[in-house]
Amino acid sequence: MLALRVPGLAFILMIYIASIVLQFVSGSWSILLLHVFTILIAIFTLLHWHSYRWVKNKVILYFVLQGLITYALANVMTGFLMLVIIGLYAFLIGQIIGMADRRRAFLIVYLLLLISANAIYQIHKGEFLHFLVIAVPIMVVIITYAATFFAQVDEKIKAQLTLERLELAHQQVEQLTLQNERQRMARDLHDTLAQGLVSLNMQLDAINVHISKGNTDRAKEIIQQSMNRVKSTLADARSAIDNLRSKSEEIGSLKERITLQMDHFKDATGLSCFLDYRLTQLPDVRTAENCYYIIGECLTNAAKHAEAESIWVSVWDEKENIHLTVRDNGKGFDVERGRKKRGHYGLLGIQERVRAMKGQFDIKSTKTIGTQIEIILSNQGEIEDE
Structure with missing residues (x-):
């Protein structure tokens, strides 16, 4: 100057x-x-x-x-x-x-x-x-x-x-990017380590019940499943640490991943799970990843908090949108209080994933009837081969 x-x-x-x-x-x-x-x-x-x-x-x-x-x-x-x-x-x-x-x-x-x-x-x-x-x-x-x-x-x-x-x-963008990165890392850690440990804890509880009843064969089966679950969790954690977000790699069929996830969940909790999968398009990698983790979080919440007996998962597409619904017949909860409750980041993680993809999120819960989560995500995939 x-x-x-x-x-x-x-x-x-x-x-x-x-x-x-x-x-x-x-x-x-x-x-x-x-x-x-x-x-x-x-x-x-x-x-x-x-x-x-x-x-x-x-x-x-x-x-x-x-x-x-x-x-x-x-x-x-x-x-x-x-x-x-x-x-x-x-x-x-x-x-x-x-x-x-x-x-x-x-x-x-x-x-x-x-x-x-x-x-x-x-x-x-x-x-x-x-x-x-x-x-x-x-x-x-x-x-x-x-x-x-x-x-x-x-x-x-x-x-x-x-x-x-x-x-x-530029400084503000860097700060926002860093903040988003921290939130994303927190979601990834929650969706891998936290969910894996919760599932392992459920399986250990089941093992304890079977051992106390003298059902050692079933306990051994669950122990083997637990070992497999630990390996899977470690693999997911390594993937999250290495990549933090999948890029263009093939992640396999979303239906197969969800089916395997629900089978593990049924074995660990004994809850009834039903899948209705009607996608006519292959979802892009990012959408598939988010759907997989969202369903996993919903299953975990239903087992931990809802005291449900059955869970229904529906995935279908309509035009260029993917609709995802997870419903249980548990005890329900107060949605507003649940959003503000500290120490429980599952629901927050789901909302952040949906917001990052500019999707729509809605949750309805009625006491003694159950909870239903509805999510709509944009998809830019390819027509699925029959």
Whole structure:
């Protein structure tokens, strides 16, 4: 910003030096007038130093003050020597043309009236025509240069402000990206480790029940299933850590994955599970992944909290949307309280997944009747082979 101020400061300094030299050569100045002139020029310079801020916020006040200071400076000069101060008027008019976004005409007329007042009161009638002949070309040259210079300055200031806004926006995007990444990692960890551990805990409870009843064969079967479940959970955790999100890799048939998931769930909990799968399109990888994890979370919630006996899962498509419904016949719960309850992130994770895919989420729950979760996701898949 200093480089943008230097030409203006140099011009003001030139006016100051020329005025002092001419006044002392003509012998019409006292020490008092010198001090007054210096103070006025110093105030004019100080205002110019902060002009880039004033012109945008207090444009009228800035040019009114600068005009009055210039008027006072011209009154300190005498006769044709006022031509030097005409340069400051032209300087201000050029600044108005180059930088002011509003009230340009008003401000230019205001300065021209001040120039006229100075000329009328300080120039003799016989010298007035000569004054105009000299002053007008000088002003035209200075105004042209000043307007061009200040227009370039204004563009550079706007470019700098735009760059600062872009940097701020970039920082905000980085923060939002980091926040979304943390939320996504939390969902992935919940959907892999948390669900896997919950399932393993259910199987261990089942093993304990069978052992207490002396049903060792069934307990051994569940132990084998638990070992397989642990391996599967570890594989899912490694996949989440390595990729954090599946990209373009084949994840296998969604129907097969859901069926296998529900079989494991039935073996671990003894609950009845029913699948209605009617997709005519192969879902894209991201949609399939989210459907799989959402169903897993719904099954886990039904087993942990709903005390349900049966669970129904329906997956079908309609036009370009995938509809997913999970319903149980459990005890139900208060939906609003469930959303706000701390320490239970399953429902929040489902909502975040649906929101990230710009889908629709709806949950209905009635005490003693059960809970139903309905989700609609956009799908851009391929027609499934019959």
